Amino acid sequence: MNSIFISLFCIFSFYLSVYAQKIEIYHTSDVHGWYMSRPAKWDKENSTRSIGGFAVLSSLVKHSKNPYILVDSGDMFQGTPEGNFTKGEATIRYMNALGYSAAVVGNHDYDYGENNLILLSEEAKFPILGANVYQKKDGKRPNYLKPYVIVEKAGRKIAFLGIAGTHTKTSTLPKNVEHLNFLDEFSESAKYAAEIRKNNPDISALILLPHIGIDGKAAQQKVDYSSKTFEENEIRWSSVKAARAAKADITIGGHNHTGLVSGYRDPQGGLICESFWGLTDVTKVEIVFDEKTGKIQSSSCSLLPLWADVYGEDPEILKITSELSERVNKEMDKKLGEAENDILGSKDSPDSPIGNWMTDVMRQYAKTDMAFQNSGGIRSVINKGEVKIRDIYQVMPFENTLVKMTMTGNQIKKLIQDNFRGNKSSMQISGLTVKYKTKDGKDSEVILERNGKEIKPNDKFSVVTNNYLTTGGTGGAAFLLSSDIQDTMIPVRDALIEHIKKEGKISAPAVGRFIRID
Numbered sequence: 001m002n003s004i005f006i007s008l009f010c011i012f013s014f015y016l017s018v019y020a021q022k023i024e025i026y027h028t029s030d031v032h033g034w035y036m037s038r039p040a041k042w043d044k045e046n047s048t049r050s051i052g053g054f055a056v057l058s059s060l061v062k063h064s065k066n067p068y069i070l071v072d073s074g075d076m077f078q079g080t081p082e083g084n085f086t087k088g089e090a091t092i093r094y095m096n097a098l099g100y101s102a103a104v105v106g107n108h109d110y111d112y113g114e115n116n117l118i119l120l121s122e123e124a125k126f127p128i129l130g131a132n133v134y135q136k137k138d139g140k141r142p143n144y145l146k147p148y149v150i151v152e153k154a155g156r157k158i159a160f161l162g163i164a165g166t167h168t169k170t171s172t173l174p175k176n177v178e179h180l181n182f183l184d185e186f187s188e189s190a191k192y193a194a195e196i197r198k199n200n201p202d203i204s205a206l207i208l209l210p211h212i213g214i215d216g217k218a219a220q221q222k223v224d225y226s227s228k229t230f231e232e233n234e235i236r237w238s239s240v241k242a243a244r245a246a247k248a249d250i251t252i253g254g255h256n257h258t259g260l261v262s263g264y265r266d267p268q269g270g271l272i273c274e275s276f277w278g279l280t281d282v283t284k285v286e287i288v289f290d291e292k293t294g295k296i297q298s299s300s301c302s303l304l305p306l307w308a309d310v311y312g313e314d315p316e317i318l319k320i321t322s323e324l325s326e327r328v329n330k331e332m333d334k335k336l337g338e339a340e341n342d343i344l345g346s347k348d349s350p351d352s353p354i355g356n357w358m359t360d361v362m363r364q365y366a367k368t369d370m371a372f373q374n375s376g377g378i379r380s381v382i383n384k385g386e387v388k389i390r391d392i393y394q395v396m397p398f399e400n401t402l403v404k405m406t407m408t409g410n411q412i413k414k415l416i417q418d419n420f421r422g423n424k425s426s427m428q429i430s431g432l433t434v435k436y437k438t439k440d441g442k443d444s445e446v447i448l449e450r451n452g453k454e455i456k457p458n459d460k461f462s463v464v465t466n467n468y469l470t471t472g473g474t475g476g477a478a479f480l481l482s483s484d485i486q487d488t489m490i491p492v493r494d495a496l497i498e499h500i501k502k503e504g505k506i507s508a509p510a511v512g513r514f515i516r517i518d
Helices: 002-019 054-062 081-085 089-098 114-123 185-199 239-246 315-332 353-366 389-395 409-418 477-481 492-503
Strands: 020-028 068-072 102-104 133-135 148-153 156-163 180-182 205-210 250-253 264-266 270-274 281-290 296-305 335-339 370-374 385-388 401-408 427-430 433-439 443-450 460-466 483-491 514-516
Touching: 020 054, 020 156, 020 250, 054 089, 054 315, 068 089, 068 148, 068 205, 081 089, 081 315, 081 389, 089 114, 089 315, 102 156, 102 205, 148 185, 156 185, 185 205, 185 239, 205 239, 239 250, 239 264, 239 270, 250 281, 250 296, 270 281, 270 296, 315 389, 335 389, 335 492, 353 370, 353 401, 353 427, 353 460, 353 492, 385 389, 389 492, 401 409, 401 477, 401 492, 409 427, 409 443, 409 460, 409 477, 483 492
Parallel strands: 020 068, 068 102, 156 205, 205 250, 250 270, 370 460, 433 514
Antiparallel strands: 020 281, 133 180, 148 156, 264 270, 281 296, 335 385, 370 427, 401 460, 401 483, 433 443
16 A cells, blocks of 8 residues: 555656746845845844855855746845945945846935936846836836846746835935836736736736835734735735735735745735845745646745855855955944943834934034934944944934924924824934823824923924935924924934044933823
8 A cells, every 4th residue: 555655656746847847036125235144143042143145145046956036126225334335336246246137126226316226227237127116207217117027037937027115205315206206006016917918928927026015013023924814904005905906926025124934825916925124034935837837836935044154155256245345344444432331222112222312412413402313214223332433324324414493392293293103103302301191002192391391382492303304204294394494414424423433432321201101
């Protein structure tokens, strides 16, 4: 009996090997300039192990036993000294060397302006996608973006459709994209998916690459959504809705920095995968095609941590890293001063030590009554010990400038309420205290105080913030109501650097600028 079973199993396995074909897709997103491996300090069990970077990724894919394709879902370079210093040129060099087939334009890929993105697209050996991006002047798509690309691999034609987020109009410096229209992601996904299928009836798979995000609640987290069920109201601004609109076979996206450890199988939108951020991990999608029909037989995805001691580092890619480091380190490794303790973020309080330190410096530098900084614009922390220019570039990677203005108590209250839900704030503050009462665990009633006295609606204060918020950036609507607006043209980062140089030593301010009173 056993011999019969074994014989049948061997025949079945042979049948599958003859009539099935596997192609792998490796996907990155939100690399944000983290090109190199580094210690996984956030991982208590592996804090000294090196993780991430293009050299590890290259070594991994080169050892693949199956045909593979490399793609990316945007926000490629902005966020590290290496990414900012080269304005993305290093990203393109790495991606060209690894042989990427496509990338989607992310909101932060516009941070150095459209002309810079055009130059990067000209250097790239792969197309940059953005099907829903149009010029306001003539309604045409910019020449540097394509809606989709058909990649031929091992005899199969696979379509990759790229969709930018409509949030881009406010999630980069609005001035950089004021001449562009970012049309509805979902109708454009459906429109171009239909066009692809009509014009390319022989494609074997349609893969959607959106820079939208699957779930804001899982931002900056690795999550297992293998048994997740989304309610309709949860997918209004999600890549799930785009996947359903396109009727995509597979969707691989980014933007919220979510890592889906084994993907999410949507009943209407197919397999959906996301790849965390910072190039610590890569999504590996496995697609098995039926050899006779050319159609997808099965698909799956998994999130692979890029441990250097597991996969090694490609020597050819390390040469690029060596050249890049030599260029950048001369400036970035200059010592500014010392941190007497860790200046970190906070999960337990609406304000954070790093946010409080940053806004205190901004307020002191600008000589204003108050300072405000969007929490999402603070991208790293400062650890105890020597502080280098590199550390400040990582805390504040954006080219934002200090903007001064006059605001009333009413306008400041609106600013706080616009950016405060429950006991979470997307705005860091200096020069005032916010006392709050929650309503049903969501909206909050706020009382503002300064120096122990309640702020009245018509009181006036001098305020400083960054030009992202004052030019239409997310969360900055109240600043547009202010008066006496003056852009100092002084980068926020320069103010932070000058402060550390002057003081020599810095330390973490206490949290508690938001006080719950119910």
